[in-house]
Amino acid sequence: xxxxxxxxxxxxxxxxxxxxxxxxxxxxxxxxxxxxxxxxxxxxxxxxxxxxxxxxxxxxxxxxxxxxxxxxxxxxxxxxxxxxxxxxxxxxxxxxxxxxxxxxxxxxxxxxxxxxxxxxxxxxxxxxxxxxxxxxxxxxxxxxxxxxxxxxxxxxxxxxxxxxxxxxxxxxxxxxxxxxxxxxxxxxxxxxxxxxxxxxxxxxxxxxxxxxxxxxxxxxxxxxxxxxxxxxxxxxxxxxxxxxxxxxxxxxxxxx
Numbered sequence: 001x002x003x004x005x006x007x008x009x010x011x012x013x014x015x016x017x018x019x020x021x022x023x024x025x026x027x028x029x030x031x032x033x034x035x036x037x038x039x040x041x042x043x044x045x046x047x048x049x050x051x052x053x054x055x056x057x058x059x060x061x062x063x064x065x066x067x068x069x070x071x072x073x074x075x076x077x078x079x080x081x082x083x084x085x086x087x088x089x090x091x092x093x094x095x096x097x098x099x100x101x102x103x104x105x106x107x108x109x110x111x112x113x114x115x116x117x118x119x120x121x122x123x124x125x126x127x128x129x130x131x132x133x134x135x136x137x138x139x140x141x142x143x144x145x146x147x148x149x150x151x152x153x154x155x156x157x158x159x160x161x162x163x164x165x166x167x168x169x170x171x172x173x174x175x176x177x178x179x180x181x182x183x184x185x186x187x188x189x190x191x192x193x194x195x196x197x198x199x200x201x202x203x204x205x206x207x208x209x210x211x212x213x214x215x216x217x218x219x220x221x222x223x224x225x226x227x228x229x230x231x232x233x234x235x236x237x238x239x240x241x242x243x244x245x246x247x248x249x250x251x252x253x254x255x256x
Contacts, residue, residue, distance in 0.1 A: 019107045020115045027119035031085065040080045040184070041127055048194065049073045049131060053138045058194055063225070070135040070142070071220035072193035077127040078153060079213055082120050082160035084184045090116070090168035091176030099255050109255070117161060124157060144223030148230050152223075155238035156216040162245020163212070169253030187213040192221075212241040 014022075031037050052058060053066040060068035093099050103109050132140075168176050189195065190204075191213030197205050208214050219234030 014106075016108075016111060020111050020118070023107060023112060023115035024118035024122070027116055028122050031089065031119060031123055034089070037085045037089065040085050041077065041123060042130065045073050045077045045080065045127070045131060046134060048076070049134060050138070052194055053135075059196075059199075061196065064139055064141075066135055066138040066140045067142075067225045068196070068221065069194065070131070070140050071224045072217040073131055073135075074128060074153075075156065075191075075213055075217035075220055076188060076193045077131060078124055078156045078216065079160050079187065080184065081123050081127065082157045083164040084180045085123075085164075086116065086120055086161060087164035087168045087180040088177050090165060091171065091173040091180075094168060094255065095173035097256075103255050113165070117157075120157060120161060124153070128153075142224040143227035145230070148223055149220065152216060152219045152231065152235065152238065155235060155242055156212065159212045159216075159238050159241035159245055162242055162247070162249050165249040165253060166245055169249060169255075187211065192217045210237060212238055215241075 031041075049066070049069055052060075052069050053064075056065070058065075090099070099112075102112055107115075135142075164180070167179060171179060187193070190200070190208055191211055192208070193213065197208055197214060197218070200208060209218070215234040215237035219231035219238075222228040222231050222234075
């Protein structure tokens with residue numbers, strides 16, 4: 001017979017890393033089960049990559065179209081997950097009171113945001129693997145420093161995450177849905193993803209080049225297509241956007 005107290009319950013919160021991992025896994029499952037999110041994060045980038053690589057619609061300059069398009073589509077994938085998808089999902093979680101309830105749980109609010117960030121990173125890894133495989137099948141020949149590519153992707157994720165959380169934490173859910181999709185479309189057209197920035201007027205180029213999507217797509221393209229070194233200018237632009245976005249989100253985010 002077991003000694004008394006052997007099976008006595010031990011109430012209390014789980015260790016913080018375990019809570020963050022469990023919440024991140026839940027966030028990832030919810031994202032991957034959402035049809036609209038899958039459309040933004042997987043279907044649209046894949047279709048754009050295949051369509052514009054196979055059909056000569058946009059003048060992408062010398063060389064194979066996929067060599068120009070693949071870096072821009074990778075940047076688009078980061079934006080679709082870290083900004084558009086996260087803004088919409090978080091905005092509706094805030095509207096329905098999910099964030100308020102989670103904020104009252106043993107999981108600290110900063111840990112909840114960390115779990116959301118981990119979910120974004122996991123989703124991006126899946127996106128990048130899928131798009132890279134497709135790009136290779138289309139004849140892509142990338143160059144460049146893998147560490148610099150990773151640094152650009154991380155800074156791009158930080159910049160877009162901050163902006164997405166800022167939008168979700170300050171606007172109503174319906175406004176967030178409309179604004180996030182509108183920004184996605186505008187940056188898809190004017191961010192150097194598919195249409196080269198040099199196709200725009202000089203005055204517009206100087207402004208568009210300061211956008212986070214332009215910095216990310218141009219930085220990736222300079223390395224992966226042209227084999228350039230560390231893109232310090234693009235990294236600097238992304239770092240500034242990351243500081244602004246995350247700082248503003250931390251300051252103005254409303255949980256209710």
